[in-house]
Structures are given as C-alpha cells and as structure tokens.
Amino acid sequence: MLWSIMGTIAAICTTVGFIPQIIQGIKTRELKDVSPIMLSLLLVGCSLWLAYGVHLKDPIIALANGFTLAFVFAILFLRTLFKRNNAKI
Amino acid sequence: MLWSIMGTIAAICTTVGFIPQIIQGIKTRELKDVSPIMLSLLLVGCSLWLAYGVHLKDPIIALANGFTLAFVFAILFLRTLFKRNNAKI
Numbered sequence: 001m002l003w004s005i006m007g008t009i010a011a012i013c014t015t016v017g018f019i020p021q022i023i024q025g026i027k028t029r030e031l032k033d034v035s036p037i038m039l040s041l042l043l044v045g046c047s048l049w050l051a052y053g054v055h056l057k058d059p060i061i062a063l064a065n066g067f068t069l070a071f072v073f074a075i076l077f078l079r080t081l082f083k084r085n086n087a088k089i
Numbered sequence: 090m091l092w093s094i095m096g097t098i099a100a101i102c103t104t105v106g107f108i109p110q111i112i113q114g115i116k117t118r119e120l121k122d123v124s125p126i127m128l129s130l131l132l133v134g135c136s137l138w139l140a141y142g143v144h145l146k147d148p149i150i151a152l153a154n155g156f157t158l159a160f161v162f163a164i165l166f167l168r169t170l171f172k173r174n175n176a177k178i
Binding site: 003006007009010011012013014015016017018019020021023024025028030031032033034035037038041042044045046048049051052055056 | 092095096098099100101102103104105106107108109110112113114117119120121122123124126127130131133134135137138140141144145
C-alpha cells in the first residue's frame with residue numbers, strides 16, 4: 001500500500017513536472033535553451049511507454065505517459081512557435 | 090518478448106533523452122530557459138521511482154531512473170553554475 005502510494009507520487013512528479021516548463025516558456029516566450037533532441041527523444045519514449053502501459057493494462061503507466069506526452073508535445077510546439085516569432089523581430 | 094523490447098526502448102529513450110540537453114547546455118553555456126521547478130520535480134519523481142524499482146526488484150525501472158536522476162541532477166548543477174558565471178560577467 002505504502003509502495004503503491006510512493007509509485008503514484010513518483011508518477012505524478014515526473015508527469016506534472018513538465019507543467020512548470022510550459023508556464024515558464026509562456027511567461028518568458030523563450031525556450032531556445034531547451035534541447036529539441038531531448039524533447040523528440042522524450043516524445044518517442046513516452047509514446048512507447050503509453051503503448052506498453054495500454055498493453056499491460058496498467059492505468060498508472062498509461063495515464064502518466066499519456067499526459068507527459070501531451071506536455072512534452074506542448075513544449076516542443078511552443079519552442080518552435082517562439083523561435084519563428086523571435087526570428088521575425 | 091516484443092513488448093519487453095518495446096518497454097526497454099521506451100526506458101532508454103526517456104533516460105538518454107536528457108543527454109542532448111546536457112550537451113547543448115555545455116555548448117551554449119546557457120540553461121536559463123530550462124525550468125528549475127521542472128528539474129526539481131523530476132529529481133523528486135526519479136528518486137521515488139528508483140526506490141520503487143529497487144523495492145519491486147525491477148532492474149529496468151531502477152536502472153533507468155538511477156541514470157535519469159544523475160542526468161537531471163547534472164542539468165540542474167550546470168544551470169546553477171552557468172547562471173552564477175553569467176551573472177559575474
């Protein structure tokens with residue numbers, strides 16, 4: 001019981017952890033220091049984790065990675081958007 | 090078998106994914122756009138995942154999160170170092 005709570009808290013931390021990055025990016029309109037290769041590898045990794053979680057019928061693995069996938073995609077999208085807008089100025 | 094290979098590739102992607110961020114940070118000496126709150130939450134999350142993996146005696150969860158923990162710690166360390174050095178200039 002204690003261990004499943006710990007696993008759940010772990011999953012929440014590594015999932016919601018990407019939200020402050022989205023907030024900081026929107027505030028500063030700068031994400032150039034965030035590596036696009038890192039974001040791409042995380043996208044591939046989370047997609048595979050999501051498929052693996054669905055296969056195992058493990059809701060924690062599936063949900064955590066589904067949300068992380070969406071957050072990482074948002075960071076990559078914002079990075080591309082800000083880069084394009086900043087290049088125009 | 091196919092699914093364990095997939096899980097392993099997923100774990101490798103979400104672990105080595107942080108290496109390009111370290112390399113980019115060292116090259117540009119700038120990591121200010123990387124959210125320190127994200128890095129801190131990932132540190133807490135990976136530490137709990139590591140403990141959970143050790144408890145489950147699951148080498149993939151334990152190893153993947155042990156390495157990710159080290160990489161995220163390195164990014165947070167470099168970010169602090171560069172911020173201090175850039176403030177001096």
